[in-house]
Amino acid sequence: MQKQSVYSVENGDVNGYLDDDGRVRRTGFLYEIVVLFQGTLATTSAHIMTVVIGSGVLSLSWCLAQLGWIIGVPLLAVFAIITWYTCLLLTDCYRSPDPVTGTRNYNYTQAVKVNLGGFKYKLCGLSQYAIQVGGSIGYTITSAISMAAVKRSNCFHKHGHNIGCHTLNNSYVLIFASIEIVLSQIPNFHKLSLVSVVATIMSFAYAGIGFALSVAKVVGGASAETSLTGKAIGPDMTSTDKMWNAFSAVGDIAFAYSFSLVLLEIQDTLKQSPPENKVMKKSCTIGIGASTLLYMLCGILGYLAFGNDSSGNYLTGFGFYEPFWLVDVGNICVVIHLLGAFQVIIQPFYAFVENWRREMWPGCKFIEREYIFGKYSINLFRLTWRTSYVILATLVALMFPFFNSFMGLIGSVTYWPLTIYFPIEMYISRAKIPRGSFTWIWLKLLTFICLLVALLAAAGSIRGLAVSFSSFKIFRSVS
Structure with missing residues (x-):
């Protein structure tokens, strides 16, 4: 620590522009919004909710339709509690060996390398970058569907609900991509605070719209049939289909809580004082708590409104037709939110590739020069x-x-290693939990149970993808 302080002074950091390790000092928030957010707790909570409240909320009523009241609602709560607990463990891994005064680990993979090393470090990197890449693709798909839903909503309003109003999604995918090319030039996480704040506002807006529309439908007496065990086996649902759909629904719920992959990158935007781990624990509690409350409200009310026939995306499945303008606003909010969420989730992958190239070709002007x-x-x-x-x-x-199926596969494959396995293994290593002790046994048991759930969810999602492929025409996605 002393060496780092000397580094700052020798480089002219008389005004404190550098941090404790010689890097640019972290502010925790943008100057432009300092009046609105008096502290770093707000922006880190916003980052968390930007990632957590994503496309996952749109499929929760479908998940409850597959699982029913008995399993679906408790599973939402269980995933929230487990995620919250392991995230608290993960926040203490930001500095090593001491969580307050130790050396900073700037990202998740670096923390795993310091605490576990070797093969586990490589496995972590593979898992993290897989969900970042997959998540960005998933957000692109979701945004295109939401943009197409705006056109369909207006078509239904004009021509009636019996008209298909189907449209190709390709042009909307390209519109979303064009905007992301521009936003991708934001250099790093430290410059994303305003994007996260806007995205968080949008996420609450569209979730609130879905909530309000569901309440209106239920209060108006148009609620559909629900059940304790979900959609019943019958002519339209074989026992095999029900089993696979239930597994896929578990994967969707896991995806809804998959934000641990960027937790340490978010924590790296915090100021050094007060201690980053203490602020981040509060942010996790606020972010996950608010997200879970929203999930419960949207999932439960969406299920009450649409019942066992709930669509995979409750704002684009057109259980709601009127007021058409409110449905349009909800889908526009989804698009704006996912524009920001795309950046929050992919920034660590961008940084990994760019740092790798800098190390490979040091001094290369093409890589390092800023205009x-x-x-x-x-x-x-x-x-x-x-x-x-x-x-x-x-x-x-x-x-x-x-x-x-895409969301479920990403969630099931990556939720276990990044949200369960690595945080628990690092905690056991850091706290020196004795092998065979009560704490060691129940943590290992939790890890094993979550692994089984993740494998079943992955199997269901793979089966769903296989079914989708059987009738799919490439580059012909239609809403």
Whole structure:
């Protein structure tokens, strides 16, 4: 720590512009919104809710339709509690060896490398970047469906509800991608605070609209049939289909709580004082608590409104037709939110590739040189690489636009290692929990049970993708 302080002084940091390790000092929030948010707790909570309250909320009524009241609602609460607990463990891994005065671990993979090392470090990197890439593709798919839903909503209002009003999603995918190419030039997490605040407001807006529309439908006496065990087995639902759909629904719920992958990157935006781990624990409690409350309200009321016939996306499945303008506003809010969520989830992957290239070719002007234009800067490598990534993600979204199964597979595959396994293993290592002790046994048992659930969810999602592929025409996604 002393060496780092000397580094700051030697580099002219007389005004405290550098942090305790010589990096640019973290402010925790943008100057432009300092009046609105008097502290870093607000912006980190906003980052968390930006990632947590994503496309997952749109499928929760469908999840309850597959699982029913007995399993669905308790499962939402269980995932929230487990996620909250493991995230508290993870916040103490930001600094090593001491969670308050130790050396900073700037990202999740670095924390795993310091605490666990070797093969687990590589497995963590693979898991983290897989969900970041998959999540960005999923957000692209969801946004296109929501944009198409605006056009369909207006068509239904004009021509009646018996008209299909179907439209190709391709143009909407390209619109979303064009905006993301511009937003992707935001250099790092520290510059995303305003984006996260706007995205969080949008997430509450569209969830609130869905909530209000569901309440109106239920109060108006138009509620549908629900059950304790979900959609009944019958002519339209075989026992095998029900089993696979239930597994896929578990994966969707897991995806709804998949934000641990960027938790330490978010924590790295906090100021050093008060201690980052203490502020982050409060942020996790606020972010996950608010998100879970919203999930419960939207999922339960959506299920009451649509019953066992709930669609995979309750704002684009058109259980709601009127007021059409409110449905339009809800879907526009989804798009704006996912524009920001795309950046929050993919920034660590951008940083990984760019740091890797800097280490490979040190001193390369193409990679390192920044061209300053007033308050903005452009880096040619960042411009080229990030634009190329968005184009590739867009191509995948155009080719494989399977919302529910895609979300479920990503959630089930990555939730277990990133939200359960690594936080618990790092806690056991840091706290030196004796092998065979009561704490060690129940933590290992929790890890094993969650692994089984994740495997079943992954199997259900893979089966759903296989069914979707059987009738799919490439580049012909239609809403």
